[in-house]
Amino acid sequence: xxxxxxxxxxxxxxxxxxxxxxxxxxxxxxxxxxxxxxxxxxxxxxxxxxxxxxxxxxxxxxxxxxxxxxxxxxxxxxxxxxxxxxxxxxxxxxxxxxxxxxxxxxxxxxxxxxxxxxxxxxxxxxxxxxxxxxxxxxxxxxxxxxxxxxxxxxxxxxxxxxxxxxxxxxxxxxxxxxxxxxxxxxxxxxxxxxxxxxxxxxxxxxxxxxxxxxxxxxxxxxxxxxxxxxxxxxxxxxxxxxxxxxxxxxxxxxxxxxxxxxxxxxxxxxxxxxxxxxxxxxxxxxxxxxxxxxxxxxxxxxxxxxxxxxxxxxxxxxxxxxxxxxxxxxxxxxxxxxxxxxxxxxxxxxxxxxxxxxxxxxxxxxxxxxxxxxxxxxxxxxxxxxxxxxxxxxxxxxxxxxxxxxxxxxxxxxxxxxxxxxxxxxxxxxxxxxxxxxxxxxxx
Ligand code: ADP
Numbered sequence: 001x002x003x004x005x006x007x008x009x010x011x012x013x014x015x016x017x018x019x020x021x022x023x024x025x026x027x028x029x030x031x032x033x034x035x036x037x038x039x040x041x042x043x044x045x046x047x048x049x050x051x052x053x054x055x056x057x058x059x060x061x062x063x064x065x066x067x068x069x070x071x072x073x074x075x076x077x078x079x080x081x082x083x084x085x086x087x088x089x090x091x092x093x094x095x096x097x098x099x100x101x102x103x104x105x106x107x108x109x110x111x112x113x114x115x116x117x118x119x120x121x122x123x124x125x126x127x128x129x130x131x132x133x134x135x136x137x138x139x140x141x142x143x144x145x146x147x148x149x150x151x152x153x154x155x156x157x158x159x160x161x162x163x164x165x166x167x168x169x170x171x172x173x174x175x176x177x178x179x180x181x182x183x184x185x186x187x188x189x190x191x192x193x194x195x196x197x198x199x200x201x202x203x204x205x206x207x208x209x210x211x212x213x214x215x216x217x218x219x220x221x222x223x224x225x226x227x228x229x230x231x232x233x234x235x236x237x238x239x240x241x242x243x244x245x246x247x248x249x250x251x252x253x254x255x256x257x258x259x260x261x262x263x264x265x266x267x268x269x270x271x272x273x274x275x276x277x278x279x280x281x282x283x284x285x286x287x288x289x290x291x292x293x294x295x296x297x298x299x300x301x302x303x304x305x306x307x308x309x310x311x312x313x314x315x316x317x318x319x320x321x322x323x324x325x326x327x328x329x330x331x332x333x334x335x336x337x338x339x340x341x342x343x344x345x346x347x348x349x350x351x352x353x354x355x356x357x358x359x360x361x362x363x364x365x366x367x368x369x370x371x372x373x374x375x376x377x378x379x380x381x382x383x384x385x386x387x388x389x390x391x392x393x394x395x396x397x398x399x400x401x402x403x404x405x406x407x408x409x410x411x412x413x414x415x416x417x418x419x420x421x422x423x424x425x426x427x428x429x430x431x432x433x434x435x436x437x438x439x440x441x442x443x444x
């Protein structure tokens with residue numbers, strides 16, 4: 001950056017110097033040309049008066065200085081010219097200034113020499129006798145003048161370039177130094193250049209965003225780590241049980257009459273593992289955004305009825321009265337996920353209930369929503385746990401959950417599946433009285 005600023009300042013300084021030198025040259029040249037022309041006019045006027053008064057005698061011993069004086073007769077013949085033999089000169093009638101003077105009394109013209117190195121100014125004045133007196137003055141063209149003072153211009157240019165280089169170096173360093181010292185850990189506290197405040201503001205907000213993202217990432221990694229630890233732990237206990245029972249059977253230690261009981265335990269532990277793996281698969285699909293799921297029109301009433309039917313044997317075994325009522329309600333969603341919501345809510349309502357308790361499942365609708373409500377008369381959930389039970393593997397009473405075959409993932413699946421359908425969940429529960437969970441689906 002220092003180099004770029006340095007180069008830019010140098011180029012600008014040299015460019016400005018050259019341009020201003022050229023402009024100054026032209027302006028001064030024009031100014032001095034005007035002065036020279038004015039002087040020529042005055043001298044022509046004076047010489048014309050002298051010639052009118054004294055005739056050819058006026059030129060005797062006249063010191064014309066740098067001027068060339070020509071006296072032209074009314075017919076164009078040269079009567080006198082300083083330093084030349086007038087008799088051998090051709091007619092001057094066609095000269096511009098002579099023509100003007102003969103016609104209007106006074107004439108002027110400017111002509112370049114053949115080599116274009118000189119400019120010649122002419123002023124001519126008609127005398128009372130009809131002759132014309134002309135004065136000529138010479139000036140070198142601007143290029144010749146420029147060339148003539150080239151050595152001086154080069155010296156000044158070298159000085160200007162040297163000065164510009166030194167200045168550019170200092171300037172670029174002094175511009176860059178505060179930038180290098182910027183406190184990028186806290187961009188907003190820098191007050192160096194007001195011009196870069198928007199940039200620092202953007203850096204600051206990007207940093208905040210990055211910090212936020214890093215925090216979220218850390219949280220996600222922590223959750224994933226916890227989840228993996230939980231999964232391995234949850235899989236390990238049924239596997240140990242299965243392995244232990246199988247070993248006893250293999251060693252022939254188990255009495256013949258106890259074999260069905262051991263087989264049943266192996267079967268139920270294996271079932272628990274299958275349920276856990278299925279729950280993990282469902283959750284990981286939902287975590288990935290549920291892109292694999294196919295939505296279609298689902299009759300929530302019919303779907304709930306079939307899930308309730310499937311759970312009736314479990315309810316009967318637990319001596320729970322499971323009932324269902326409602327109205328036809330169509331949703332645009334994923335049957336598998338909707339089935340998961342209904343199953344997990346009803347399953348929990350049965351599992352965490354008392355003997356002879358009730359579970360009521362209902363489908364209703366209001367203007368904008370279809371509502372699935374599962375009410376039980378079970379053990380209820382203390383208020384402090386009501387939010388946490390939707391976390392993965394969170395159980396209010398771990399041993400009770402395991403006893404009834406819970407994986408700790410059911411309500412997590414409900415939460416994610418509901419979110420997938422833009423549905424809200426409401427939970428109200430009183431320990432010892434029961435729990436009501438309502439899922440509020442937006443209508444199609
Ligand atoms: P689990 O597989 O253990 O049932 P869930 O995620 O479905 O896992 O539920 C988490 C915890 O919430 C349960 O372990 C239980 O303690 C509590 N819970 C869920 N539903 C109910 C309910 N209807 N009544 C009482 N407690 C419940």
